[in-house]
Amino acid sequence: AIIVLTGGTLRLEKGFELLSAKLAGKLLVSGVDKGVQMEEVLGAAGLTPDELECCVTLGYMAEDTGSNAIESAVWIRTNKVASIRLVTSSYHMPRSLLEFRATVPGADIVPHPVFPEHVMVQEWWARPGTASLVIAEYNKYLLAATRHWLRGIEGE
Template sequence: MVYPRKNARWHQKSWVVRLLIVGVLVVAAWGAGLFRFAALLPTEIDDQTTRTDAIIVLTGGSERLNTGLDLLKDNWAGKLFVSGVYQGVDVNTLLQMFRHNPADLERRIGIGTATSTIGNALETADWIVKEGFTSLRLVTSAYHMPRSLLEFRNVMPGVKLVPHPVFAERVKQDRWWAWPGTASLITGEYNKFLLAWLRHFGKQLFAKTGVR
């Protein structure tokens, strides 16, 4: 004979065990995904020959903008768009800050003031529509490139994107888990990438099922 109280306790313990198993599986999947994400981060610039209509720089470090300005000076594209500039900063000020001659480059540069990666993609899309461009060289940090490409490809599916990763000295991609600063940076970026991917996946799923 099974007593009601013992039966209830057994079911309670059973649910706890199931939840623990699910939790362990979720953490294991997240951890495996993190290492996969880190392993797939770019370690070099794959395409160093293709000229594009424009160069896009996503702000977040001096190396990114310097790289974009150098590419523009070397005529890798006709124009440069810098997305994520502080409010109130104009092109002339930006060039002076980075010790470039405003007279040579000012007319070839546009700026935007987005504060997020999806904002970068949206304001860049608006800019290239006005300019009539169909190909971009995207300049951002290597660890930020996967999420940037995800957002840009979603917003502008018909545009050719050439990744141009920047490798900051402070980010140690080799054996990243052994460097606390880099480990925190890559883990945080991985979580942001997952959220962005889930957002896009959810939109596609709802679009297919007709749910709004």
């Protein structure tokens, strides 16, 4: 199955491209804004509901990366999925993998990052927008890792 975390148009496009290429039979779009309908999501990718509506689930529960993992875990169990292809931005992938591995242990997770053009990885420290994004994402990763580590200590 394919799981796309919302937050960028490249993510949706890549998810639908992978589904169309038959790399999986189902796709979950996690973190969809309430009120957004299937026609809008498919339309944003230039598709009609008849083309992929059968295979696409919109998840409305998630509001952040941690809840993306929780929402996806429920969908994974409900659909008896053993392997997922996780689609998100390259800078977001390390934290996403951390959250998913902690929430869905044992699942085979294949990372499938997309590379937004506005994120300039060459000399990122010299580009204020990219530097801010990288530093914020790193801090979020550290917080998530600490949270999971502390939960592990409490569970012992």
